[in-house]
Amino acid sequence: MATQTVMDEQISQTQKLEVIGQLAAGIAHEINTPIQYVSDNMVFLRESWSVIDQIVTVAARVHDEWRVGSLSTGSRDDLARCFASADVDYLANEIPRAIDETFEGARQVAKIVGAMNEFAHPAGAHKALCDLNHAIENTIAFSRNAWKYVARMETSLEPNLPLVPCRLDQINQVTLNLIVNAAHAISDAIGDGSGGLGTIRIETESADGWVTLRFKDTGSGIPEAVRSRIFEPTFTTKPLGKGTGQGLFLARVIVEQHGGDIHFESETGKGTTFFIRLPINPEADIAKAAP
Amino acid sequence: MGARTILLIEDDLNVYHGIRRRLSANDYETHYAPDAVASISQARQLRPDLILLDLGLPAGDGFVVMERLKQIPELSTIPVIVLSGRDRTANEVRSLRSGAAAFLQKPVSGDLLLRTIERCLSKSPRPAEGSTYSVNPEAETVQTFTLGR
Numbered sequence: 362m363a364t365q366t367v368m369d370e371q372i373s374q375t376q377k378l379e380v381i382g383q384l385a386a387g388i389a390h391e392i393n394t395p396i397q398y399v400s401d402n403m404v405f406l407r408e409s410w411s412v413i414d415q416i417v418t419v420a421a422r423v424h425d426e427w428r429v430g431s432l433s434t435g436s437r438d439d440l441a442r443c444f445a446s447a448d449v450d451y452l453a454n455e456i457p458r459a460i461d462e463t464f465e466g467a468r469q470v471a472k473i474v475g476a477m478n479e480f481a482h483p484a485g486a487h488k489a490l491c492d493l494n495h496a497i498e499n500t501i502a503f504s505r506n507a508w509k510y511v512a513r514m515e516t517s518l519e520p521n522l523p524l525v526p527c528r529l530d531q532i533n534q535v536t537l538n539l540i541v542n543a544a545h546a547i548s549d550a551i552g553d554g555s556g557g558l559g560t561i562r563i564e565t566e567s568a569d570g571w572v573t574l575r576f577k578d579t580g581s582g583i584p585e586a587v588r589s590r591i592f593e594p595t596f597t598t599k600p601l602g603k604g605t606g607q608g609l610f611l612a613r614v615i616v617e618q619h620g621g622d623i624h625f626e627s628e629t630g631k632g633t634t635f636f637i638r639l640p641i642n643p644e645a646d647i648a649k650a651a652p
Numbered sequence: 653m654g655a656r657t658i659l660l661i662e663d664d665l666n667v668y669h670g671i672r673r674r675l676s677a678n679d680y681e682t683h684y685a686p687d688a689v690a691s692i693s694q695a696r697q698l699r700p701d702l703i704l705l706d707l708g709l710p711a712g713d714g715f716v717v718m719e720r721l722k723q724i725p726e727l728s729t730i731p732v733i734v735l736s737g738r739d740r741t742a743n744e745v746r747s748l749r750s751g752a753a754a755f756l757q758k759p760v761s762g763d764l765l766l767r768t769i770e771r772c773l774s775k776s777p778r779p780a781e782g783s784t785y786s787v788n789p790e791a792e793t794v795q796t797f798t799l800g801r
Contacts, residue, residue: 368759386738386739386742390708390736390738390758391755392737392739393737393758393759394664394667394737396758396759397667397671398664398666398671399670399761400759400761400762401667401670401671401673401674402669402673404674404762405673405677454700455673456764458669462666462670465666466666468749479704481750502731508708510663510709510710511710524751543689557711558710558711
């Protein structure tokens with residue numbers, strides 16, 4: 362492996378760990394939130410069950426006595442008391458909702474843990490055919506806490522997008538960098554947020570042997586003075602602790618190593634769109650490009 | 653005395669429903685505001701006895717909300733409990749310095765939440781009609797001021 366490639370790999374690993382480290386607290390938050398309402402709902406369901414159990418027990422006694430024709434006034438009054446003390450309408454309304462929300466919470470936790478597993482899983486040194494739509498959805502879930510307070514996420518992913526041969530861990534890193542960058546750009550643009558959220562829109566499409574990924578944000582745009590430098594290593598306009606300037610540099614290196622290209626369009630005050638093109642059949646392209 | 657009113661400022665509706673069920677079983681009436689902007693108008697309208705505040709919110713985070721609450725005299729004395737999934741180390745001291753009466757990290761047990769609510773409310777008893785109150789959480793003292801008419 363050439364020295365430059367080894368260095369790029371090392372920078373890539375370091376940057377990946379750095380971004381994951383930045384997102385770790387957010388991931389814990391994304392898990393803690395559903396655990397909160399799952400726990401609350403389980404306590405509610407346990408307490409509700411003790412009320413229902415009491416009613417069912419007395420109702421069973423009433424039923425047994427009635428069946429043999431000896432229903433006692435005491436049992437009948439007990440049942441009436443049970444119903445009077447329990448807010449049955451409230452329980453009938455709330456219990457199914459609590460169960461549904463508990464399932465939703467479990468699904469949320471499973472989704473974020475699954476996304477984290479897929480993101481962190483080493484893909485190996487060789488390219489494999491990858492479903493980029495799935496990878497993007499995964500990265501959106503994994504990074505949710507980084508964008509959800511500043512932006513709505515919109516996607517338009519081409520159904521049946523062709524599989525693309527790639528190192529998935531590297532492409533995940535590129536998409537994560539672009540999503541986090543978009544969130545930072547919007548955060549800078551919306552200030553304290555009282556004017557509302559911005560929008561991140563991710564699109565995929567295929568044409569003429571290429572898959573194109575577009576990452577649009579409604580941030581404040583890239584200042585003209587720095588547009589020519591954003592893919593340089595260590596170049597950043599972010600404050601200390603928010604970025605090291607390796608994200609876009611690595612995005613370019615990774616995309617080019619996949620035989621693709623990356624560029625952007627930016628309008629001051631309106632936002633930025635990054636375009637990534639990846640060849641569906643890079644070997645054919647290389648052969649075609651050869652003299 | 654009617655049920656105590658609690659405003660939960662929280663962007664996840666499912667968290668609201670879970671906490672509402674727990675508090676409802678303990679005679680609290682819980683209301684909901686999903687973001688920083690709605691939280692102030694809801695607080696003005698409801699004048700809750702206590703506020704439960706998430707830190708991560710759309711349209712301004714929980715610290716922005718506490719700052720705005722402090723600037724509004726009729727809301728500035730309502731005890732605020734921060735209830736957040738964010739890291740305790742980085743956020744507890746900042747929350748207390750911003751005026752929170754307590755910091756709880758999600759997931760918090762219903763018992764601890766209820767104990768904390770009761771402790772905060774006992775320091776800030778419901779004022780008599782025509783009066784308001786102020787709690788100084790650091791000194792654990794309650795000052796009562798009568799609004800003259």
